[in-house]
Amino acid sequence: MTQRREGRQEVRREQRPSPFARLLRLSLFRFTYEAYYELRYKVTWPTFEEARNMTIAVIALSVALGIVLGLVDIGLFQLFRLITGG
CATH class of the missing domain: 1.20.5 (Single alpha-helices involved in coiled-coils or other helix-helix interfaces)
Structure with missing residues (x-):
C-alpha cells in the first residue's frame, strides 16, 4: 500500500502477514493444510x-x-x- 506525502515522495507501509500466512511458511503446517485440502476437495471417495x-x-x-x-x-x-x- 502506498501513501503520498507532501511533495511527490511515496512512502511504502509494511503489511504484516496474517498469523495464518505465517503458519503456512512452516513446512509441517503447510503439508498438513495441503493434505487436508486435497482430501477434502480433490479426492473422489x-x-x-x-x-x-x-x-x-x-x-x-x-x-x-x-x-x-x-x-x-x-x-x-x-x-x-x-x-x-x-
Missing part, C-alpha cells in the same frame, strides 16, 4: 457399494493367489524330494 465390491475383489484375488502359490510350493517341494531321493 467411493460409495459404500463400490468400496464393498472392491474389498470383495481384493479378498477373492488374495485367496486365488494364495492357492496358486501354495500349489507351486507343493510342486517345488515334491520336485526337491524327487531330486534328493528323500
